[in-house]
Amino acid sequence: MLEVKNLTKIYDNKVLALDNVSFQVEDGQFMAVIGLSGSGKSTLLRCINRLVEPTRGQVIWDGVDITAAPQEDLRLIRRRIGMIFQQFNLVTRASVLTNVLSGRLGYTNPLWSLINYFPKEDVEKAMANLERVGIADKAHSRADELSGGQQQRVGIARALMQDPQILLADEPVASLDPVLAHSIMRILKKLNQEDGISVICSLHFLDLVQQYADRAIALNEGRPVFDGLPREIDDQRFKEIYGRDAERIG
Amino acid sequence: MSQPRNRRSIWRSLAIFFAALVILVVYAYGLQVTKVDLEKPKEARRQAQLTNIIRGLARPRLFEYEEKRLEIDAPLMMPCNDQVVLPPVDTSGRYIELTPNCVALGGRVTVNGYNFEPGETVFLYFLPRAASIHEQVELRLADAPIEVNPQGQFTYVAEMRKDRPSDEPQAIRAVVKMRSGLPHPSDTLKDTWDKIVETVFLALIATTLGTALAIPISFLGARNLMSNVVSPFGSIMTGLLLAPVGGVVGFRLFSWLKGLGGGLGQRAWPGLGALMVSIAVVWALILLLSRQTRGRFAALRQGGLGLLAALLAVFALGLLATLGIRLGLGLQEVLGPFAFLGNLIFVIADLLAIILPLLGGLMGLFLFVSLGSSLSGRFLRSTRPTTAKAFTAIAATLAGAVLAALLLGGIAWLYEVENPVRFVAVPAAAVGAIMLVISLLVDVQRPVPTGMIVYNITRTILNALRSIEPLIMVVAFAVWVGIGPFAGVMALALHTIAGLGKLYSEQVENILEGPIEAVTATGANRLQTIVYAVIPQIVPPYIAFTIYRWDINVRMSTIIGFGGGGGIGFLVQQNLNLLKYRDASVQMIAIAIVVATLDYASAKVRERIV
Ligand SMILES: Nc1ncnc2c1ncn2[C@@H]1O[C@H](COP(=O)(O)OP(=O)(O)OP(=O)(O)O)[C@@H](O)[C@H]1O
Ligand SMILES: [Mg+2]
Numbered sequence: 001m002l003e004v005k006n007l008t009k010i011y012d013n014k015v016l017a018l019d020n021v022s023f024q025v026e027d028g029q030f031m032a033v034i035g036l037s038g039s040g041k042s043t044l045l046r047c048i049n050r051l052v053e054p055t056r057g058q059v060i061w062d063g064v065d066i067t068a069a070p071q072e073d074l075r076l077i078r079r080r081i082g083m084i085f086q087q088f089n090l091v092t093r094a095s096v097l098t099n100v101l102s103g104r105l106g107y108t109n110p111l112w113s114l115i116n117y118f119p120k121e122d123v124e125k126a127m128a129n130l131e132r133v134g135i136a137d138k139a140h141s142r143a144d145e146l147s148g149g150q151q152q153r154v155g156i157a158r159a160l161m162q163d164p165q166i167l168l169a170d171e172p173v174a175s176l177d178p179v180l181a182h183s184i185m186r187i188l189k190k191l192n193q194e195d196g197i198s199v200i201c202s203l204h205f206l207d208l209v210q211q212y213a214d215r216a217i218a219l220n221e222g223r224p225v226f227d228g229l230p231r232e233i234d235d236q237r238f239k240e241i242y243g244r245d246a247e248r249i250g
Numbered sequence: 251m252s253q254p255r256n257r258r259s260i261w262r263s264l265a266i267f268f269a270a271l272v273i274l275v276v277y278a279y280g281l282q283v284t285k286v287d288l289e290k291p292k293e294a295r296r297q298a299q300l301t302n303i304i305r306g307l308a309r310p311r312l313f314e315y316e317e318k319r320l321e322i323d324a325p326l327m328m329p330c331n332d333q334v335v336l337p338p339v340d341t342s343g344r345y346i347e348l349t350p351n352c353v354a355l356g357g358r359v360t361v362n363g364y365n366f367e368p369g370e371t372v373f374l375y376f377l378p379r380a381a382s383i384h385e386q387v388e389l390r391l392a393d394a395p396i397e398v399n400p401q402g403q404f405t406y407v408a409e410m411r412k413d414r415p416s417d418e419p420q421a422i423r424a425v426v427k428m429r430s431g432l433p434h435p436s437d438t439l440k441d442t443w444d445k446i447v448e449t450v451f452l453a454l455i456a457t458t459l460g461t462a463l464a465i466p467i468s469f470l471g472a473r474n475l476m477s478n479v480v481s482p483f484g485s486i487m488t489g490l491l492l493a494p495v496g497g498v499v500g501f502r503l504f505s506w507l508k509g510l511g512g513g514l515g516q517r518a519w520p521g522l523g524a525l526m527v528s529i530a531v532v533w534a535l536i537l538l539l540s541r542q543t544r545g546r547f548a549a550l551r552q553g554g555l556g557l558l559a560a561l562l563a564v565f566a567l568g569l570l571a572t573l574g575i576r577l578g579l580g581l582q583e584v585l586g587p588f589a590f591l592g593n594l595i596f597v598i599a600d601l602l603a604i605i606l607p608l609l610g611g612l613m614g615l616f617l618f619v620s621l622g623s624s625l626s627g628r629f630l631r632s633t634r635p636t637t638a639k640a641f642t643a644i645a646a647t648l649a650g651a652v653l654a655a656l657l658l659g660g661i662a663w664l665y666e667v668e669n670p671v672r673f674v675a676v677p678a679a680a681v682g683a684i685m686l687v688i689s690l691l692v693d694v695q696r697p698v699p700t701g702m703i704v705y706n707i708t709r710t711i712l713n714a715l716r717s718i719e720p721l722i723m724v725v726a727f728a729v730w731v732g733i734g735p736f737a738g739v740m741a742l743a744l745h746t747i748a749g750l751g752k753l754y755s756e757q758v759e760n761i762l763e764g765p766i767e768a769v770t771a772t773g774a775n776r777l778q779t780i781v782y783a784v785i786p787q788i789v790p791p792y793i794a795f796t797i798y799r800w801d802i803n804v805r806m807s808t809i810i811g812f813g814g815g816g817g818i819g820f821l822v823q824q825n826l827n828l829l830k831y832r833d834a835s836v837q838m839i840a841i842a843i844v845v846a847t848l849d850y851a852s853a854k855v856r857e858r859i860v
Binding site for chain 2: 046049051070072075076077078079080081082083085087088089090091092093094098102103104105106107109110111113114116155158159161162168
């Protein structure tokens with residue numbers, strides 16, 4: 001179980017990006033994070049694996065305080081938390097396989113990994129994961145030769161290399177067309193259901209939230225304004241989350 | 251309403267007027283200081299000199315002819331003596347006739363030449379024949395060479411000397427210098443070729459060395475990599491305290507191991523055997539290390555094995571260096587024209603022998619600092635605040651005192667201070683005390699931005715180095731390692747580090763944050779993140795900048811010789827000083843060709859890569 005307690009983030013430029021956010025995520029849950037642009041969704045996800053250092057508050061995972069973990073322990077925690085990104089964040093000049101293998105860096109012997117050597121098991125695992133997301137044939141292409149949807153699959157395969165228990169997905173489909181968006185979301189849902197991986201996923205489109213998420217929380221200027229089932233978001237709630245003038249689309 | 255605006259415009263005009271005045275004064279003074287004197291270039295003497303230089307440069311001494319010297323003699327009596335009958339002149343080929351053929355001391359003789367080639371130039375000499383002179387000497391008669399007219403003739407009225415009387419026949423000689431055979435490359439051209447090769451390789455080695463060192467330094471000078479490196483005050487102090495210790499231990503240890511290996515390497519076959527064995531053992535250890543291990547003492551075991559492998563590797567390298575030196579020297583003797591290959595092996599092995607202890611010092615320093623600061627960081631986090639405070643205080647005091655003592659010791663040595671102990675001890679104690687006070691004031695748990703401190707120091711040093719031109723640096727290096735290309739290599743390499751270090755780190759600062767985030771999120775450590783997320787992004791710009799720097803270095807290496815740094819600049823300077831403009835011209839052409847060619851080539855390569 002992941003527990004977020006009174007999490008606050010104030011950036012160096014005094015922007016209050018998260019304001020006293022608390023919630024719990026049960027193991028195996030698919031939780032959506034929604035909110036306007038700039039409401040703090042990315043900040044929240046990054047505070048969980050401390051890509052962004054929270055200013056106050058705690059993130060506790062199975063009794064371990066992630067926010068207090070020293071650097072070396074943090075690495076061990078991070079390797080069980082996969083992450084995928086809106087911009088995919090692949091190393092575009094490297095091959096797909098290398099990108100996927102880099103998900104294994106937390107586990108491999110650091111010395112070997114420096115010369116790009118991975119054990120055979122890891123390479124096999126990478127191929128299996130590519131197979132799982134449906135692009136095994138692209139293993140030896142350069143990452144920037146792939147389409148957006150394919151790149152996001154590589155991102156997922158990379159996260160899977162970590163044997164994650166939690167998957168953080170920061171607007172994973174925001175730069176994809178609707179068809180691709182659904183295919184990526186289906187992969188995430190499948191991982192959630194088959195492997196029991198908890199998914200925390202920020203999303204912009206409510207229909208995606210209602211179709212795939214078990215639960216949604218909403219942020220507005222860093223403050224939590226909703227926590228409940230996706231179908232509970234009616235027009236009234238919608239206006240609370242997105243502001244009075246917002247119109248629903250999709 | 252109009253009043254203030256009016257006043258403002260008056261002020262404005264005044265300000266503009268004064269600005270103009272200041273600018274005028276600045277330029278007037280500038281002209282005076284730079285001694286601009288438009289009369290100088292108009293002086294006839296200077297214009298003649300300029301013509302000379304331009305003519306010289308316009309006729310580069312690229313090729314030379316073999317010269318044949320034709321001597322045509324005509325007998326002469328001075329003073330006249332009826333007893334002696336002069337032999338007749340052979341008129342079959344070129345010949346000269348003297349009228350009269352006997353003359354008083356200091357008299358005039360008309361020299362007529364016949365059957366010469368039109369347009370030839372003739373030099374006239376007087377050959378005195380006296381008992382006191384054993385060898386034949388030629389005394390110049392005409393000041394300038396004489397030109398033969400279209401009929402193949404010339405006439406010259408020579409004024410004879412007063413100091414060479416003789417009873418025997420003397421002679422007047424006409425000398426024609428004739429080119430024979432095909433033109434062949436001049437000696438200047440050969441020297442130029444040698445030096446231009448030296449120049450290009452000077453640039454190559456300097457660029458290679460500079461690049462190799464600039465890459466790691468550029469990471470230290472990149473804000474985005476360094477900004478999130480933080481550690482508590484106490485662990486920084488522990489690291490600083492341990493830094494000199496690690497350096498000395500590493501240096502000593504590596505020197506000792508190198509010596510051990512070197513001793514074995516003195517004899518070829520046992521040395522080679524030992525080398526094989528140690529390489530095999532190191533390999534086995536690495537294989538053992540690469541196994542995943544779990545358990546309580548896994549880290550300790552891994553560390554121990556790693557250390558053993560590293561020490562053995564150093565031993566093997568020391569052995570290799572000694573064997574390499576011997577091999578290189580041996581090959582130099584047997585390879586003949588390919589002796590430079592032997593020299594290459596020798597230089598590399600020698601370099602290895604020199605840098606091993608230095609490398610040891612650096613690695614020891616790095617290891618002690620990182621181990622010390624991470625262990626003490628752990629300790630500080632887990633212990634009680636009072637203990638942490640006390641630990642920090644002690645570490646800070648000691649670190650301050652030790653570092654100050656080392657620094658002052660260096661200064662005392664440099665300036666040959668009278669009483670070094672007092673000079674060092676008192677201020678060191680003072681610095682220790684200051685650090686004690688600081689450590690008591692700071693919050694010991696609060697992280698200090700170590701990364702930014704390192705970043706700022708790196709950038710400052712790079713900027714300072716970059717502001718010194720290589721042509722000046724080379725003077726210092728020439729004093730240290732002697733005049734020659736080696737000094738040039740060192741100066742250029744140092745400047746390359748400074749220049750590329752900055753350019754590279756700016757490239758690192760420009761890379762996309764996304765992949766770094768993604769790789770960090772997988773639980774990779776800092777080094778892995780650099781290898782997997784940073785390096786792939788910086789390879790293309792790094793290559794582009796290296797090529798750009800290579801261009802600069804080729805240009806620089808052509809003039810580094812002016813400062814004693816070897817290469818073609820040395821020849822250019824020498825020839826200019828000796829007023830040998832025709833030779834300097836050859837070298838300038840060579841420089842132009844090399845620079846233009848490499849410019850073009852590197853532009854092509856850059857197009858391909860980026
Ligand atoms: N590195 C940073 N430094 C300073 N301020 C930041 C930084 N990152 C984000 N912010 C600010 O924090 C607030 C929350 O940003 P965040 O990226 O978390 O929002 P978001 O909900 O993910 O928005 P989007 O939907 O556009 O991705 C914004 O006001 C943003 O300007
Ligand atoms: Mg975002």
